[in-house]
Amino acid sequence: MYSEKVMDHFMNPRNVGEIEDADGVGQVGNAKCGDIMKMYLKIEDGIIVDAKFKTFGCGAAVATSSMATELIKGKTIKEAEMVTNKVVMEALDGLPPAKVHCSVLAEEAIAAALQDYRARHGLDSDSEYAGCPGCCGGCGRLEQQNRNGGE
């Protein structure tokens, strides 16, 4: 049911771990839904020099976390913000429909970590993800993804 890329990123996840002196940390999801992602970012001169994650969740949750960290490493903050769930899914050669929410969680984890970075550094930010505890679907983002076909 999973693509080879998903299985590869699940069995050999990249960037698992913590960054002790991270500049931004974001955690999304909750145990009730069965998925929690925690992302650590090291940012120097506006560039993400390192990203690590820890994830409690299914195969897709681990694989999207792994792929998301790979996609944002070496990128500027602006570029990292362009890494949407769709980008993560495409990089993994797709996800089964029931697992699309995992890629949304990966996008939200990046956003939450960047939000934390901005907050720590007193930078301006849009408040979209401030205080987002994970994908409750309340913001309509999940519905929008599903409407877009969720491919």
Place this chain on the structure above:
Amino acid sequence: MQKPVIYLDHAATTYVKPEVFEAMKPYFIEEYGNASSLYSVGRSGRKAVEEARTAIARCLGADEPGEIYFTGSGTEADNWAIKGAVYAAREKGKKHIITSAIEHPAIMATCKYLKKEGFDVTYLPVDQEGFVNPGDVEKAIRPDTAIVSIMYANNEIGAIQPIKAIGEITRKHGVLFHCDAVQAAGSIPVDVRELGVDLLSISAHKFYGPKGVGALYIRKGVRLENLIHGGHQERGKRAGTENVAGIVGMAKALDLAIANMDQYAGKIRKLRDRARDLILSRIPHVRLNGPVENRLPGNLNLSFQFIEGESLLLMLDMKGIKASSGSACSSGSLDPSHVLMAIGLSHEIAHGSLRLTFGESNTESDVGYLVDCLEEIVARLRTMSPLYEDFVKANKQAAK
């Protein structure tokens, strides 16, 4: 080294035993006649079906072969029992169904459907080990109760329900009693007289028989409305050309299961207990789900704290171990297993559940390999888990 294949999902399905397959073989190419036809090739099919009916009646302790009706699955038998009973009772103004919170989806979804049709359903709770309290059944019975349906043994946590005690209550109140014995048949003795049930479902592929064939025991005198309409098969109660090979296979498989039951149950209980004890002693933060006693001999259900079940299944599969989980991700919804929730587990613990069901092909060395793999995989998934990280940090904090 070629990786071994260790099948630990016997509650999902079993392979067909070679002896069973041999017994079925003649009914595909040589004895292919329609069991309802009058010429000889049909008559031999009829004879085989009736011999199978007699064998199954004997295996289940029925008074006569005519109380056994063949169906296309355990699910069909469950649907027929409940819908057939309540549709027949509707004209008498009875519209209440009593069942438990831990039934198989074949019962749960049927009750949900009937509720939409205007029937009333009471779902009895279970205790922390997964047992229905017979006293709760008695309290739930109303003048308009049409049927009580309680499973013999639970498919996820293996809890063997007090069917005999419930049967005494339903009989006292004159209420029909159906028992879904799909998981029990072939693993533990099932005797309809002893249990005091009016209706009982079984499915062949759970006891080394073929898929696509089940049976419903209907006590003589119990009236059910028909579910499948068509020809006059099964004495006009269940239409559809008889699955002769399947029926023969089911009878052979049940006969074998009953003949070898003590030995089989003893073997798989020993393997299960060994796996349970090794896992609980070698891996920290593991919980046994379901009872210690009164449990199906091959069933083991554990929750591994801080990790999620689907990840565990995928990694076990990579090691050649086939298992099952009650996590949401494996159920295809956001909610974990209704059975694990009913015994009071938190979402988090239910998401981390693993079901291992032992059977004929398993050996002592499978258990050793399983425990080695689990130890490695659980440790690996925990290093990736933010929940475990929080737990370790909280412990360090507390130690200071």
